[in-house]
Amino acid sequence: MEAFSKMCFVCKKNIANSTYQLNSKVNLPVCNLCKGTDKEKITEDEYLDSLADDLVCGCI
Numbered sequence: 001m002e003a004f005s006k007m008c009f010v011c012k013k014n015i016a017n018s019t020y021q022l023n024s025k026v027n028l029p030v031c032n033l034c035k036g037t038d039k040e041k042i043t044e045d046e047y048l049d050s051l052a053d054d055l056v057c058g059c060i
């Protein structure tokens with residue numbers, strides 16, 4: 001069962017086994033092309049926002 005395909009969370013492309021890194025904030029794989037780019041940061045923020053939405057209780 002090695003057919004676990006990883007996807008870059010920024011560009012949504014499949015990542016070859018070898019060349020990716022894990023974004024430690026969102027804990028998702030990011031390819032070398034997207035790593036360290038502004039786009040990575042933006043997508044990272046969007047991702048964290050969407051996670052935060054689930055946690056917002058609206059109790060203000």
Ligand SMILES: [Zn+2]
Nearest residue numbers: 008011031034
């Ligand atoms: Zn990418």
